[in-house]
Amino acid sequence: MQTFYNECLEDLNIASLECSCHHKGHLIKHGFYTRKIKTPDGIMTLKIQRFKCKHCNHTHAFLLSIIIPYSQILFHDTLSIIRSNTMQDLDQLMIENPNIDESNVSYIKKQYSMHWKQRLLSENIQLDSSLVFQCFFHFKRQF
Structure with missing residues (x-):
């Protein structure tokens, strides 16, 4: 799962992303946090990439649609x-x-x-x- 997440992150065009403040091209990588995900194969730890908007200073996480915010259940x-x-x-x-x-x-x-x-x-x-x-x-x- 981490490998797939990393591949999706690599394919992401950060410059095309729009912040909730409606500015494009202002997001920069800003560390990561870990999330535990409950799968049939066990509890997996996933490193979630965070971004920060240089315009408004809000932070955002890059989540795949299979991951629900604040949940360990897919x-x-x-x-x-x-x-x-x-x-x-x-x-x-x-x-x-x-x-x-x-x-x-x-x-x-x-x-x-x-x-x-x-x-x-x-x-x-x-x-x-x-x-x-x-x-x-x-x-x-x-x-």
């Missing part, structure tokens, strides 16, 4: 949890990824109900691969 597992209708579905997910437990499932379902469910319904946004783009487009924030 996007596709989060969607599976939200979509699950039965305990059998959740049990299967926890068997496939033993690093996800009942407390993770409960937290994700609660956060979805409190913060996202009504927003997504109001814009008729589906729980599919377009979700990240749709959340940026409609709400100016990542799911």
Whole structure:
């Protein structure tokens, strides 16, 4: 996973990125932080690149769409949890990824109900691969 992340970072044209202050070409690399990700192969540590805008001094992280900010659970597992209708579905997910437990499932379902469910319904946004783009487009924030 780190190798793939690094390859995506190398392919990134930093000069083309726009800061939330709407200035392009002002981002510079500004260190990194580590994020633990729960995968079926174990808990992996990923070094996340940070950028700083020379214009407004805000910092930003380069995250792939499969990584949800502040979460150790990957996007596709989060969607599976939200979509699950039965305990059998959740049990299967926890068997496939033993690093996800009942407390993770409960937290994700609660956060979805409190913060996202009504927003997504109001814009008729589906729980599919377009979700990240749709959340940026409609709400100016990542799911």
